[in-house]
Structures are given as C-alpha cells and as structure tokens.
Amino acid sequence: MRTAKSNSSKAMRLFVGQSSCNNQYQREIAVMRTFVLVHGSWTGGWCWEQLRPYLEAQGHRVLAPSLTGVADRHHLATEETGLRTHIDDVSNLIEWERAENVILVGHSYGGMVITGVAAKVPQRLAHLVYLDAFLPRKGESAWDLLPWLRDAFQSLRLSDRPWLVRPVATGTLPPEIASVVEDRLTPMPIRTHEEPLPTAPSVDLAATYLHCVAEPSHFNEVAARASASGMEVKTLDAGHMALLTHPMDIAAILLHTAMA
Template sequence: MANYVLLPGFWLGSWAWRSVTAELRGHGHDVHPLSLTGMGERAHLARPDTDLETHITDVLNLIRYEDLHDVVLVGHSYAGAVVIPSVADRMPERVRQLVFVDSGPLPDGMSQAQFGSPEEQARDAELVRTAGHGRQLPPPPWEQLASEVHGLPDGTLERLTRLSTPQPWATATTPVRLTGAWEKLPRLHVLCSFTVEQMRAMAATVPAFRHMVADGCTYRELPGWHWPMFDQPGELAAILHEAAAGPSSEEAEGAEGAEGRGN
C-alpha cells in the first residue's frame, strides 16, 4: 500500500481526481485528493492574497496533520510545475516519489505565469483584468478545448463547466523558491500532450524545461488530452499504481550509501 496525495492544476479541485482516486483505493492504497485554497469546495476561501505559498502550505499541512510518510506526491499541470517541487523541497523526508502529470518542475525564481509565451501572458493578464476582477483567471472554454478529444465520458464537459472555479491569479505570479533538496527524489513524468522526444528537444533549448531531463527522471507516455484524469482515468491510475512499486526515498538513500561503502 502507498500513500498518494493528488493535486490538480488550474481551475480544478479534488473532484477532478474522483475516478483515479477510486481506482487507486481499489488497489488498497491510501489516497488524499486535495482541493487547494480557493478551489473546488474551498472556493469560498479565495482571497486576493491567495498565492503559491498558500497552496504549498495546504499540502504541507495535509502531510503533517495526517501524519503521512513515504508519499507519492502527484501534481497535474500547475501543481506539478510549482507546488509539488516546493513541498518536496521543504519536506523531502516525507516524500517517496514525485509524479508530474503532463507537467514538469519550473526552475527556482520562475512563476507559472512566466511559462507561457508573451502572447499567452498578455492574454491571461487581460482576462484577469477584464473578467477576473483583477485577481482571478477565469476557467477556459472547456468545450472548445475538448473539441478534438475522443472518449470523454458522458457528462464530463458539464461537470468541468459547472465545477471549475477561477484561479487566484497570485498563485500564478508568485515565483517558486527552491533550495535543491527536492532534486534528490525519484521523479516520474506522465506525458500526455507531448512525447519524450519532444520534451527532450524542448529541454535542450528552453531553460524552463531543464529539470525534466535530470538524473533520476523516468517517463511514461499516455497520449491524449492535457487532463488525463478525465479522458483516461483508468490508464493514469494504473501508471500511478505501478509507480508505488519503486523503492522509497529512504530505501533509495540507503542503497546509495551502501554503494558508496562498497557493499
């Protein structure tokens, strides 16, 4: 049995992981899908100062107060880019493995908002100004984003439209602050909207991708939508279940120590 903490990306809450959670619990795992502050059922807690630090604290407190150890920490999109590396950087002794779902860790000092092209950054800033009261990024047009996706379960787009909430904009503009402690942990990248080959090509030219090709990274391709918890929840759950079979961070550290001693 493994301890999973599942974190969604922009606009989503713990509800987005419902099918994946059920699959993992069916395997006997302890699963904690989390709605970050201001999202999902915690939408009423959003404030203008809800930022990345708030979301990092959400996860640290979950791990601390649930007394979780050997955690498989899973982050989709935004949560993978900045939240889970930050949590692991501050509490590496509690984390078994980091799983980035169609995402990768951004380098120290970079914010999620800076990841997009200049055109995307300008578009999002204008949406925040005109439709988000200057502090929120509204959800996207889900039907348009899913227009070429096949196999979405009935009702998925209705749920996305009904349950998505505006993203507190300060969570996107806060730079990530990392010491490097998280880099010692095993990392799995589940790639959906791009391939390993494309990712390696991007990492060779775009500094924001450099952590995706570091030592200790493994990869699984799951071609499909950027939101695989909706179009391929069973397949995603199977990959996460397999991820728990690897050595824990404590076991890996012990093995490295034994190798260094010549044993």
C-alpha cells in the same frame, strides 16, 4: 523515454486481481502507499474522482485536497492567495495526516505546488509524479515556463475582482471533458501563476514525468527539461486532461510507481 500505451491491459490485471498476476506481483501490490493528488488550474480535488477509485481498490490511501481559493474552497480566495499558500496547503496536509513515504502527484499547475512541497517536507516523500505539469526551478513562475500564459491570463481577469482569473470556456474543451467539468470550474487567484517558486528541493527524490503528447501538447519543452535532468519520462497518447479521459492508464502508472 517510455510509452504508456500498453498500460490499459496492465491496469485491468491490477484492478480486477486476475489470477494471472504472479506471486511477486501480488506481494508488491501488498505494499500500501499514501497518494497525495494535487490538481491544476481552476479545478479541485474533484477532478481525481475517476482515477482515485483504482488506487483505493488496491488498498492505497488517497488524499486529493482542493487548494485554497478554488472549488469547494473558492470562498477563501483573496488577493494574497498564491503559490506559497498552496505549497503550505499540501505540506500541512501531509504533516497533519502524518503521512509517510508519500507518492506526490501534481497535474499541470500542481507541478509548481509539489516542487515547493518537496522542498518543505522531503522526509515524508517517496516519489514525485509530474502529470503533464510545470517543473520549475527556484525563482521561476508558471509564466516563466509558459510565457504565453502571461497575456492569456490578462484577458481572463474578472472585471470586478481583477486579481481573479476566470476559467477557460468549456465550449473550447472536448465534449467528454466539458460534460465533466461544466459548472465545476472556479476562478483562481492570478498570484498562483505569477509568484515564483520560493525554494527548490535540497535533496534528490525519485521522480517521474508523464508527458501527454496528443495535440495541442503544451508541455513539450518542460518534458524535455525533465529528461535532460535525468528524470524518468513516460509518454501517454492523450490530451492534457488525461486524468479525466485516461484515468485507468494513469492509475496503472501510479500503481507501478508504488511498487518501486
């Protein structure tokens, strides 16, 4: 297991293009990739806004869609909107954009989605990155991996539309996160977390698990599963919403992945 504590300095070298980068490093940076970034619960494509500029500054293409039924697409939510819907969202995006050698990144619930996408369009993918995310097997739902979520979600159902789950209260979040997400979180269909993964990838794809270890750390057992499966696991001394608090560190890891 590797640590990402030193990634900030590496990130700065990448982002500002300092002359200290050797020629081999520069040649590797010249390999342009398509990153597809999949958000987690209650958020949307907007949650990558602090991270994506670091990738785009190096010439990479970045697609960060909002999944059906949340964020700018919240008006499309129905009782039938679930994990399969979101797998189709991202798979179709990749197909219609004719993206190749995609680095597919999923944060939190997004791990459920990218695993399903890897089963549908493996030929278009180069690498999977699980950012403190669910790592399901076929037939498993998010609730199977974090059983305590089942009861927690029941208490968050909307009274007038019980198939929707309201976001966690921003008052429970650290101030630096609450200020970013305030008024931007939207309810999401509960089916997303109760629906099991329909199909697992049939081919082996390169994959990295980035485990955020600052307490409370909810994905310790999932990270252990990743390690046991032979997946590369890196740790980051950050909380679950590291994409908001440590965007440069995560970008450095993604840029390194793009060089592989």
